[in-house]
Structure formats: structure tokens, C-alpha cells
Amino acid sequence: MTFNPLRERGIPLDKQLRNWRELNVTPIDPDHADPYTRCRIIAMNGIEVEAVMFSHQMARHCPDTEIKQQLARVRYIEAQQQKAVNWLLPGLASVLETTLAYEQVAVDLTAWVARMEPDPYLQQAYQFGVLEDFDHLYRYANLYEMIEHRKAEKVVDQLTEVMPGRPTIMHHRDPVDNVREPYDRATVDPLSKLHALTIMSAEQQTMNFYMNVGPEYMEPIARRLYQEIGLIEEEHVTHYESLVDPGETWWEMLLNHEYNECYLYHSFMETETDPKVKAIWELHLNMELEHLRLAAEMFNKHDTRDVAEVVSPKLPKPVTFEPNKEYVRDLIATQIDYTTIGTGYVQEAHERFEKFQEQIHGGEQPPSEAVIEENKAKSGEEYRLETEGPHPVERLRLS
Numbered sequence: 001m002t003f004n005p006l007r008e009r010g011i012p013l014d015k016q017l018r019n020w021r022e023l024n025v026t027p028i029d030p031d032h033a034d035p036y037t038r039c040r041i042i043a044m045n046g047i048e049v050e051a052v053m054f055s056h057q058m059a060r061h062c063p064d065t066e067i068k069q070q071l072a073r074v075r076y077i078e079a080q081q082q083k084a085v086n087w088l089l090p091g092l093a094s095v096l097e098t099t100l101a102y103e104q105v106a107v108d109l110t111a112w113v114a115r116m117e118p119d120p121y122l123q124q125a126y127q128f129g130v131l132e133d134f135d136h137l138y139r140y141a142n143l144y145e146m147i148e149h150r151k152a153e154k155v156v157d158q159l160t161e162v163m164p165g166r167p168t169i170m171h172h173r174d175p176v177d178n179v180r181e182p183y184d185r186a187t188v189d190p191l192s193k194l195h196a197l198t199i200m201s202a203e204q205q206t207m208n209f210y211m212n213v214g215p216e217y218m219e220p221i222a223r224r225l226y227q228e229i230g231l232i233e234e235e236h237v238t239h240y241e242s243l244v245d246p247g248e249t250w251w252e253m254l255l256n257h258e259y260n261e262c263y264l265y266h267s268f269m270e271t272e273t274d275p276k277v278k279a280i281w282e283l284h285l286n287m288e289l290e291h292l293r294l295a296a297e298m299f300n301k302h303d304t305r306d307v308a309e310v311v312s313p314k315l316p317k318p319v320t321f322e323p324n325k326e327y328v329r330d331l332i333a334t335q336i337d338y339t340t341i342g343t344g345y346v347q348e349a350h351e352r353f354e355k356f357q358e359q360i361h362g363g364e365q366p367p368s369e370a371v372i373e374e375n376k377a378k379s380g381e382e383y384r385l386e387t388e389g390p391h392p393v394e395r396l397r398l399s
């Protein structure tokens with residue numbers, strides 16, 4: 001069955017406003033929910049946050065009051081959607097448990113996107129990034145065991161492995177080296193544009209989350225680890241946002257955003273295991289179809305091209321949360337020692353990298369290393385979840 005989001009009819013905009021009762025969603029059960037349901041919620045929250053912030057940016061660059069009013073109407077609905085989605089998370093989970101789930105999203109969503117990405121340069125960008133968030137999961141899992149005396153498999157289940165990736169200490173690069181080359185909007189596969197927007201939004205939300213929750217902890221090691229990884233998420237946002245062609249017009253960007261929302265709600269509706277959550281994906285899809293229609297209308301009015309030149313009439317294969325264990329293991333085995341230089345990649349440390357490393361570490365061990373040692377001292381051994389055998393890199397195996 002082909003689903004053409006440009007043809008489907010959604011809910012008229014003036015029927016989309018929800019009252020307090022309708023916004024008051026029932027959260028998922030923290031002990032029995034499918035971990036990938038939680039991942040879909042976190043990913044979709046990142047998409048809605050981006051929808052709201054992008055629309056604000058567009059409004060701030062828009063001199064036309066009528067267009068601003070139209071943006072404000074749709075944006076208010078996006079803001080309600082963000083509330084409905086993010087409030088599916090149960091208040092019972094600790095900040096650190098939610099953090100583990102954020103990194104699980106980063107691992108399994110980025111790995112899926114890397115597997116599906118048709119362009120080799122863009123694919124390399126996702127492969128490079130996924131090994132870093134994979135390592136963050138391991139660092140936070142050790143913090144979790146140390147200060148909450150629980151194991152990360154309580155959150156990630158057996159779906160995502162927890163072990164060293166590219167060590168976090170190596171993620172601190174000169175900011176210049178975090179900027180990638182953009183795709184060309186005229187020739188790129190439409191799927192690549194959706195991928196870039198999705199991962200950029202997810203990383204941006206992770207960055208925002210860490211910058212806000214990091215100081216909520218009292219334990220010095222926790223406060224420090226959030227600072228360190230929060231700064232890497234800043235690098236990741238720079239890395240992924242620079243993949244998007246900056247030559248896209250505001251109308252084109254708006255169209256891409258609404259289209260991507262349709263794509264992801266449709267994907268999650270197709271793959272959701274929790275019927276109550278699925279009903280929300282379906283409702284929001286029906287709202288987004290109308291947002292997309294309105295964005296296309298604006299595009300037709302203000303851009304010279306045809307909508308079909310920018311977005312595809314057929315949705316790609318659904319974005320699916322599923323284990324990517326072998327894929328990630330292969331990347332660890334082959335790309336663990338990669339770093340970036342300019343807009344490319346190298347396997348050896350270079351001068352600018354080493355200079356930055358020297359400055360940021362100041363001759364001391366960073367929190368991401370300290371957390372492993374401190375947990376070893378406290379719990380007897382470091383925390384790992386290696387379900388598929390020993391670590392693929394020999395020097396990173398447990399002795």
C-alpha cells in the first residue's frame with residue numbers, strides 16, 4: 001500500500017486544538033513498557049521540539065504579519081503535540097533512567113538511519129556519530145549503577161548492548177573539525193533530507209536535555225559527566241546540522257519539516273506495540289497531514305518550484321526501532337579510532353586535535369574516565385551488557 005502524504009486529507013486546523021482533558025495523556029507503565037515505545041516517544045519529542053523552534057526562527061525572519069499569524073496557529077498545535085508526546089513519559093523514571101533511554105535512541109535510531117542512508121558521505125557521518133553515543137550509554141550506565149545501584153538493562157532491556165564504543169575522552173575535537181559538507185538539495189535523494197532532519201532534531205533535544213538536567217544532581221561525578229557529555233552533544237548538533245543544504249528556502253525548510261513529521265508519525269503508527277500510544281501517533285499523523293497541506297500551499301505561493309521537486313509523493317520504508325548489535329559491533333571493529341579533520345575523517349590524531357585535547361583536559365582525567373574507575377571501586381567491577389560475546393576490540397575486553 002502506498003501512502004501519499006501530499007494527497008491524504010487530515011484534520012482541519014481549526015479542529016486540532018485540544019482541551020486540558022484531551023491533553024492529559026496516560027503515561028506508559030515504567031516497568032512493563034516496551035523500551036522501543038519509550039524510544040519512539042523520546043525521538044518524537046525531539047521532532048516536535050524542532051517543529052516549534054524552527055517555526056519560531058522562521059517567524060523571527062518573517063516581515064509579513066499574515067504569514068506570522070498562520071505560523072503561530074500551526075505552531076501552537078505543534079506545542080500541544082510536544083506536550084502530549086513528552087508527557088507519555090512516566091514521572092517515576094529518574095533523570096538518569098531517561099538519559100539512558102536518550103542514548104538508546106541515539107544508538108538505535110542513528111544506526112538504522114546509517115543502514116538505510118543511500119549517500120556514502122552522509123552514511124559515514126551517521127556511522128561516525130553512532131559510535132560516540134554508544135559510548136555515552138556505557139558511561140551513563142556506570143554512573144547509574146554507582147549512584148542509583150541499578151543496572152542499565154532495567155532501561156534498555158537486552159535490545160542494545162552496553163560496552164565501550166569510541167572512548168568519550170576522544171570525542172572532544174576542535175569545533176572547526178565538527179563541520180561537515182552539506183548535501184546538494186537539487187540532487188540529493190529525498191530520503192537523505194529526512195534522515196538529516198531526524199538525527200539533527202534528536203541530537204539537539206539530547207543537547208537541550210543535558211544542559212538543563214545536568215545540574216539537578218548533587219553527586220559531583222554526575223554533575224561533571226553531564227557537563228562533559230553535554231558538550232559532546234553540542235559537537236553532534238554541529239556535525240549533523242551541517243549536513244543540511246543551507247541554500248534551502250524558508251518555504252522549503254518548512255515543507256521538509258512537516259513532511260518529516262508525517263513520515264515519522266506514519267512510521268511509528270505502523271510499528272508501535274502499545275495500542276494507546278499508537279492511537280496518539282495516528283491522531284498526530286492526521287494533524288500533520290493538514291500542516292503539510294498548509295506548508296505546500298505556502299510553498300506554492302512563494303517558491304517558484306513544484307512541491308514534488310522537494311518532497312516525494314511516496315513515503316519511504318518506516319523508520320524502525322530494532323536491535324543493531326551486529327552493525328554497531330562491525331563499526332566498532334573498523335572505525336573506533338576515527339576522528340575528523342576539516343570536513344573529512346582520519347584514523348590518526350592530528351595537531352589541531354591534540355592541541356584541543358590538551359586544552360580541554362588540562363592534564364587531568366575527564367569525568368567519563370573517572371566514572372568507570374569510581375564505579376569499579378564501588379561495585380567491584382565496571383558495568384557492561386555484552387550479549388553477543390566479548391568486545392570486538394581486544395584491548396577493550398575485560399581482563
Ligand SMILES: [Fe+2]
Nearest residue numbers: 051078081261
Ligand atoms: Fe508536529
Ligand SMILES: [Fe+2]
Nearest residue numbers: 103106133136
Ligand atoms: Fe550521546
Ligand SMILES: [Fe+2]
Nearest residue numbers: 133203233236
Ligand atoms: Fe549525540
Ligand SMILES: [Fe+2]
Nearest residue numbers: 258261288291
Ligand atoms: Fe507539524
